Amino acid sequence: MPSIVKPLVTHPGLERNALGLTIRDYEGGMSTLCAGCGHDSVTAAITHALWESDTPPHMIAKLSGIGCSAKTAAYFARGAHGFNGCHGRMPPIATGASAANRDLLCIGISGDGDSLSIGLGHLAHLVRRNVRMVYVIENNGVYGLTKGQFSASADVGSTTKRGEANHLQPIDPMFLGLSVGATFLARGFSGDKRQLVPIFRAAMAHRGLAIIDVISPCVTFNDHEGSTKSYLFTRQHDVQMTVTDFVPPAEEITGIIPDQGVVSIPMHDGATLRFRSVPDGYDPTDRLAVIEHLMSAKGRGEIVTGLLYVDEQSSDLHELGNTTDKPLTQVPYEKLCPGSAALAGVGFR
Amino acid sequence: MNPTDTSDPNYFHRVVDCQWACPAHTNVPEYIRLIAQGRYTDAYMSNRESNVFPGILGRTCDRPCEPACRRTRIDGSPVAICRLKRVASDLRGDLTDRLPVIPTTKSGRRVVCIGAGPASLTVANDLMPLGYEVVILEQLDKAGGLMRTNIPAFRLPAETLDEEIATIVDMGVDLRLNTPVSSLRSLLAQDFDAVFIGTGAPRGKDLDIPGRHESDRIHIGIDWLGSVAFGHTDKIGERVLIIGVGNTAMDCCRSSLRLGGTAIKVMARRPRSFFKASSWELEDAEEEGVEIIVNHAPTRFVLEDGQLVGMEFQRLEWDEQARHSTVIDTVVIPCDDVILAIGQENAFPWIERDLGLEVGEWDMPVVDPVTFQSSLPGVFFGGDSAMGPKNIIWAVEHGHQAAISIHNHCEGTAVSSRPPQGVNLVSQKMGLTEWSYHNDYNPSTRQRMQHVELTRRFQSIGTEVEVGFSAEQTAREVQRCLNCDIQTVFAAPLCIECDACIDICPVQCLTITENGDEADLRTRLSAPAKNLDQALYVSAVLPHTGRVMVKDEDLCVHCGLCAERCPTAAWDMQKFELLIPLAVSTPVPVAT
Ligand SMILES: Cc1cc2nc3c(=O)[nH]c(=O)nc-3n(C[C@H](O)[C@H](O)[C@H](O)COP(=O)(O)OP(=O)(O)OC[C@H]3O[C@@H](n4cnc5c(N)ncnc54)[C@H](O)[C@@H]3O)c2cc1C
Ligand SMILES: Cc1ncc(C[n+]2csc(CCOP(=O)(O)OP(=O)(O)O)c2C)c(N)n1
Ligand code: SF4
Ligand code: SF4
Ligand code: SF4
Ligand SMILES: [Mg+2]
Numbered sequence: 032m033p034s035i036v037k038p039l040v041t042h043p044g045l046e047r048n049a050l051g052l053t054i055r056d057y058e059g060g061m062s063t064l065c066a067g068c069g070h071d072s073v074t075a076a077i078t079h080a081l082w083e084s085d086t087p088p089h090m091i092a093k094l095s096g097i098g099c100s101a102k103t104a105a106y107f108a109r110g111a112h113g114f115n116g117c118h119g120r121m122p123p124i125a126t127g128a129s130a131a132n133r134d135l136l137c138i139g140i141s142g143d144g145d146s147l148s149i150g151l152g153h154l155a156h157l158v159r160r161n162v163r164m165v166y167v168i169e170n171n172g173v174y175g176l177t178k179g180q181f182s183a184s185a186d187v188g189s190t191t192k193r194g195e196a197n198h199l200q201p202i203d204p205m206f207l208g209l210s211v212g213a214t215f216l217a218r219g220f221s222g223d224k225r226q227l228v229p230i231f232r233a234a235m236a237h238r239g240l241a242i243i244d245v246i247s248p249c250v251t252f253n254d255h256e257g258s259t260k261s262y263l264f265t266r267q268h269d270v271q272m273t274v275t276d277f278v279p280p281a282e283e284i285t286g287i288i289p290d291q292g293v294v295s296i297p298m299h300d301g302a303t304l305r306f307r308s309v310p311d312g313y314d315p316t317d318r319l320a321v322i323e324h325l326m327s328a329k330g331r332g333e334i335v336t337g338l339l340y341v342d343e344q345s346s347d348l349h350e351l352g353n354t355t356d357k358p359l360t361q362v363p364y365e366k367l368c369p370g371s372a373a374l375a376g377v378g379f380r
Numbered sequence: 381m382n383p384t385d386t387s388d389p390n391y392f393h394r395v396v397d398c399q400w401a402c403p404a405h406t407n408v409p410e411y412i413r414l415i416a417q418g419r420y421t422d423a424y425m426s427n428r429e430s431n432v433f434p435g436i437l438g439r440t441c442d443r444p445c446e447p448a449c450r451r452t453r454i455d456g457s458p459v460a461i462c463r464l465k466r467v468a469s470d471l472r473g474d475l476t477d478r479l480p481v482i483p484t485t486k487s488g489r490r491v492v493c494i495g496a497g498p499a500s501l502t503v504a505n506d507l508m509p510l511g512y513e514v515v516i517l518e519q520l521d522k523a524g525g526l527m528r529t530n531i532p533a534f535r536l537p538a539e540t541l542d543e544e545i546a547t548i549v550d551m552g553v554d555l556r557l558n559t560p561v562s563s564l565r566s567l568l569a570q571d572f573d574a575v576f577i578g579t580g581a582p583r584g585k586d587l588d589i590p591g592r593h594e595s596d597r598i599h600i601g602i603d604w605l606g607s608v609a610f611g612h613t614d615k616i617g618e619r620v621l622i623i624g625v626g627n628t629a630m631d632c633c634r635s636s637l638r639l640g641g642t643a644i645k646v647m648a649r650r651p652r653s654f655f656k657a658s659s660w661e662l663e664d665a666e667e668e669g670v671e672i673i674v675n676h677a678p679t680r681f682v683l684e685d686g687q688l689v690g691m692e693f694q695r696l697e698w699d700e701q702a703r704h705s706t707v708i709d710t711v712v713i714p715c716d717d718v719i720l721a722i723g724q725e726n727a728f729p730w731i732e733r734d735l736g737l738e739v740g741e742w743d744m745p746v747v748d749p750v751t752f753q754s755s756l757p758g759v760f761f762g763g764d765s766a767m768g769p770k771n772i773i774w775a776v777e778h779g780h781q782a783a784i785s786i787h788n789h790c791e792g793t794a795v796s797s798r799p800p801q802g803v804n805l806v807s808q809k810m811g812l813t814e815w816s817y818h819n820d821y822n823p824s825t826r827q828r829m830q831h832v833e834l835t836r837r838f839q840s841i842g843t844e845v846e847v848g849f850s851a852e853q854t855a856r857e858v859q860r861c862l863n864c865d866i867q868t869v870f871a872a873p874l875c876i877e878c879d880a881c882i883d884i885c886p887v888q889c890l891t892i893t894e895n896g897d898e899a900d901l902r903t904r905l906s907a908p909a910k911n912l913d914q915a916l917y918v919s920a921v922l923p924h925t926g927r928v929m930v931k932d933e934d935l936c937v938h939c940g941l942c943a944e945r946c947p948t949a950a951w952d953m954q955k956f957e958l959l960i961p962l963a964v965s966t967p968v969p970v971a972t
Pocket of ligand 5: 067874875876877878879880881882942945946947948949950951
């Protein structure tokens with residue numbers, strides 16, 4: 032435990048966003064994670080993105096399961112709603128929250144164990160339903176909270192602190208997403224907020240489920256030589272496949288846009304995703320092309336980062352279900368539940 | 381930028397804003413922590429080492445430390461550094477065992493100091509422990525200089541003054557009162573190894589306008605205060621005009637209120653933002669009902685039948701910088717007495733001009749600003765006599781430096797050879813997340829000094845106005861100090877660039893970025909570094925990415941969270957102690 036909680040004293044020149052809030056207003060409780068945990072940096076990046084996007088804290092729902100990563104939902108946006116569910120069971124809870132109040136910005140925080148082991152089934156169905164939410168996997172290759180067992184994202188050959196190697200094939204959430212119809216897939220690194228913050232802002236604006244796989248080193252159990260999820264290894268193998276700017280609705284796209292390989296993707300709310308740098312022939316809206324690029328990068332041993340795939344066209348949970356525009360929480364009870372007489376007329380004939 | 385050289389004692393010293401601003405470099409955060417621990421005697425001694433008169437200065441210091449204090453930049457008001465000094469002095473215990481031991485066998489060196497003000501007393505304080513014989517010659521029948529004659533007793537009680545002067549005199553100083561020096565030549569002829577001149581700036585400026593010499597109700601401020609201090613003056617008219625608005629004026633107006641004055645006006649030529657008086661002295665005077673009138677330039681004294689009845693002023697209108705004025709009209713303000721408080725000057729009628737001791741413009745001696753030696757080897761100046769009127773803490777610092785020079789002079793070392801400052805840096809880590817100091821930020825606001833109620837104040841000029849901090853106030857005020865001496869010390873080779881320190885810092889001090897020149901770097905930090913008076917720390921190149929760690933020192937609250945959240949202990953919190961050279965610590969060269 033830290034000796035003190037982060038004092039509330041602030042930099043006197045702190046900037047305010049459109050709501051008059053400073054970035055400190057988007058912080059949460061004091062982290063009790065190990066010093067230097069990548070998860071804390073992810074928290075800081077989310078905090079930054081929420082502040083920059085002028086998000087009203089009371090319109091945020093933070094959802095998580097179990098794990099060191101899951102704990103971090105408590106460390107940002109102290110003014111938001113939150114639900115800390117069972118291990119791997121955050122997706123159904125998030126689906127319920129989003130179904131009940133479509134105006135909420137749902138932010139799910141999960142780990143590689145939470146999402147790719149115990150919760151894998153739930154995650155796949157969350158993707159299929161295209162629930163509108165930001166889904167962050169803080170990926171450290173281990174079960175941090177239970178002291179460092181390999182998780183399902185550990186690479187073949189990666190070793191534990193004591194030197195035993197992993198022999199099981201890893202699950203890559205990007206490939207998983209591409210195979211079950213994900214509409215927004217990105218990978219980042221906790222040590223690179225310059226890349227991470229715009230990705231989070233784009234994810235918050237996305238119409239549907241946005242999965243962000245963030246390599247987030249576990250300093251205590253997986254930051255040694257032999258680890259493929261350490262700070263050093265990630266830095267040495269990180270290849271930024273795409274460089275993306277998130278341009279909010281009101282802002283103009285400025286700067287020099289190179290002719291080659293640039294794609295600008297309009298988002299449903301009027302914002303624009305501008306891919307400033309992508310490899311030749313890379314189209315972030317072409318599922319097949321993306322799979323090919325990721326496959327060959329994997330063959331080269333690269334850790335590919337950036338906003339990798341985006342589909343702004345597909346319908347989300349509410350559109351698929353043809354629900355009312357009004358959040359269900361605001362629909363009068365009598366209307367939500369018309370009573371047994373009316374129900375008798377619908378079902379069980 | 382080049383990596384910051386933290387081995388330069390000035391780097392970390394500058395971070396301790398108060399200590400850097402203090403002419404004697406008092407270790408403020410250290411004594412505040414000692415007070416917090418209830419170690420009042422230790423706190424007093426820590427003060428005494430650099431500023432010699434903690435009880436006196438805890439009441440009267442000009443406190444250059446306070447405007448510099450980091451806390452001001454955080455919440456708008458400085459730590460009450462000065463009043464905490466008084467707490468240490470009020471609550472301290474017996475000093476007998478802690479004062480320097482005075483050798484019984486003397487070294488044979490004899491030094492004479494002229495004037496028994498703070499400058500001379502400091503020289504004696506520094507040289508007595510080295511076995512010197514020190515003689516102080518004072519023209520008046522009491523020691524203390526202007527602290528005795530001009531600072532009124534309601535700000536500085538005589539007991540405090542007596543006690544702290546006695547501490548020095550009791551070291552065995554040969555203090556000769558009622559002994560004015562009328563010739564430097566005859567003093568030089570005597571058997572002294574060095575002469576120190578600490579005679580102050582004794583002449584109050586006069587105002588030669590019509591009527592000046594036609595009434596005995598027109599007084600020179602510092603002379604009048606002296607005569608009040610010695611009990612020669614014990615009353616004044618009801619309506620008093622004070623000309624000038626510096627600190628002397630404040631003491632004159634407040635003293636008048638205690639000697640029968642009821643309608644006191646302080647007359648200023650210029651607008652309020654150009655006043656010389658400290659803001660707190662102005663506040664205290666106004667609290668007592670003194671009226672401060674701006675933009676009035678005196679033109680003549682008005683007399684009727686040989687009696688002073690008033691004074692004539694031009695009313696002025698100033699431009700924005702208060703450089704040029706235009707006269708609006710002329711007014712006469714009735715009064716019974718006028719006190720002139722428009723400044724002090726040096727005067728050395730007793731220094732013969734053919735001794736080889738150069739005296740320059742305005743009767744100012746030519747003095748080396750580092751060694752305080754005059755153009756006549758072996759003759760030194762210090763305090764107001766050296767550089768013109770300043771204040772007590774400067775007089776003390778001059779005394780320290782002159783004592784080093786005198787010691788060098790007597791030992792045959794070049795006076796210009798100055799002992800270097802030393803630095804101690806010690807980690808304050810006590811456990812994984814535990815520090816030796818109270819690292820949390822305390823949001824308390826500055827404690828207000830309680831004053832004796834107005835009616836009681838005017839009954840006797842000796843009633844001290846400030847009552848001192850209560851125990852509760854002290855407890856709150858000590859926690860406002862940000863421990864600026866507990867430095868953030870960085871080891872670049874250890875950093876894995878996890879960003880933990882950057883994310884946790886409550887005041888956005890830290891950034892990892894590509895290096896650049898200072899002006900450019902200052903714009904590219906977590907928060908722009910706009911305060912150019914405060915340094916940027918730039919690390920060596922970081923091993924993973926080749927970037928650098930940059931810290932803007934401006935607003936660091938020394939909470940230690942960066943060090944606590946660092947997985948590799950690349951940051952550490954280390955206590956910086958400046959080892960200030962004094963005459964006692966000067967290494968004596970070995971004779972060959
Ligand atoms: C009204 C007033 C209020 C002040 N208030 C403050 C304050 O609140 N805080 C602060 O820090 N400073 C204050 N000061 C300034 C401060 O008092 C002086 O800067 C300080 O005392 C200077 O010390 P010194 O040792 O140089 O000389 P002084 O204190 O002036 O002492 C000089 C001594 O030398 C003696 N002397 C002079 N000539 C001879 C001679 N020929 N032979 C023998 N003896 C001689 C004098 O009698 C005197 O005792 C104030 C000054 C004035 C005028
Ligand atoms: C149903 C259930 N099974 C097992 C556990 C034990 N458990 C707690 S956290 C965890 C793994 C967490 O790993 P990950 O999601 O990667 O989070 P990290 O701590 O690495 O951030 C496990 C297996 C549990 N809490 N509940
Ligand atoms: S906060 Fe404390 S250490 Fe820092 S400048 Fe102020 S008094 Fe000095
Ligand atoms: S001690 Fe460290 S964390 Fe605390 S304010 Fe200073 S730089 Fe920031
Ligand atoms: S917390 Fe330590 S290792 Fe991490 S960036 Fe800061 S100094 Fe470097
Ligand atoms: Mg994990």
